[in-house]
Amino acid sequence: MAIPIKVFERISAGLKKFQPILNSAKTRDVNESDTVVVITDMLSEVFGYDKYSEITTEHVIKKTFCDLAIKIDGKIKLLMEIKAIGLDLKDDHIKQAVDYGANAGIEWVILTNGMNWQIYRITFSKPIDKELVYEINFSNINPKNENHIEPIYYLCKEALGKSLLDEYHSQKQALSKYYVGQMILTETILDVIKRELKRLTPGVKIENEEIEEVLRSDIIKRDVLEGDKALDAKKKIQKAANTYLRSSSPVPKKENVASTNNESQLEKDLPDPEPAST
Known part of the structure; x- marks a missing residue:
């Protein structure tokens, strides 16, 4: 996947800025609210979303609240469930994130503690199913390596708006x-x-x-x-x-049928031939 140069440079610069911030936050064992603040800044500076119009906090889903929702052209494309950076992501956290997506009718959800990001796609079948499409660990990413940048790019505004995340999932599914x-x-x-x-x-x-x-x-x-x-x-x-x-x-050509019908009608409309004179 060819990443636009400006987007690559933005992601790379953002990683260089936020990797030390994430490491410091983990060392200090900051709480969930502070982790949400860091991730909101990352969504803006790394992923390219407008902090005031495209990132929604505490999105209401059936009287409960999902931590963050991403909007493109006013439509929610992605939900995020965020845990404190010091917490390991567990099965009950996954269920919580998937339930939010299922109840809101949103296919894509992210479960993250800031350092580790798990990207899930929900299938609206009976019963509801989920698939872990891929994971990102920001502590292991090289900001200059395009292969490391690509998974981040699929979550960026430029890619999500063009449904490139869906295309990536379809390709991965076809090669499963x-x-x-x-x-x-x-x-x-x-x-x-x-x-x-x-x-x-x-x-x-x-x-x-x-x-x-x-x-x-x-x-x-x-x-x-x-x-x-x-x-x-x-x-x-x-x-x-x-x-x-x-x-x-092969499909029968309709014009042949019509032509035959027209010929039959024409024959009916023609006058009877006059008898030959003797």
């Missing part, structure tokens, strides 16, 4: 072990494997079912093929295949 595992088991890929095996062993009869059995039992790990994530990947791959088949099927 669940998608690749299910893709290998499709008839298209099994046909390719069968063709290549027959090329290696001419005359040997090989069926797709036999190849699939070897893949399932000896090659692909069980956790790749079982569970909700594997099932979800299978459904999406099948849906994509069905969509492709429908789009590639």
Whole structure:
């Protein structure tokens, strides 16, 4: 991902400023309120959000309050649940953050203590599900390393406004072990494997079912093929295949039907031929 130069420079300069601030805050074991203050400044100076119009504090969600909400063009795009910098992020904190997002209908939530940032995407299924897309540890980031900067960039105003975080998630999802595992088991890929095996062993009869059995039992790990994530990947791959088949099927041209109807009507409108004179 190519990061705009001005954005890269802003992030890099912001990291150099805030890494010592975060380290000092952790050493002093500052409370949650002070941690929120530091993160609000980071969202402005590192991530590029306007502190007064795009960062909302204590956002109300069903009579409770989420610590911070990020707005773009007046619409909330991201919720943040913040803990004191000295606290380890635990499962009950994750549940709290995800519940806020689920109740507000917001897909993206961040759980952070300032130093560690966990970025979650919520799936509005039954039941509600979550996915830890990636984590950032600000103590380990090199401000000059573009690979270190890229995960931060996806959360910046410039990227979030263009849905680049969603694009990154889709790419990561497509390359996940669940998608690749299910893709290998499709008839298209099994046909390719069968063709290549027959090329290696001419005359040997090989069926797709036999190849699939070897893949399932000896090659692909069980956790790749079982569970909700594997099932979800299978459904999406099948849906994509069905969509492709429908789009590639020939469709009768409507103009031919219309033309035939017009010709029939024309024949009806023509006068009967006069009898030949004798």
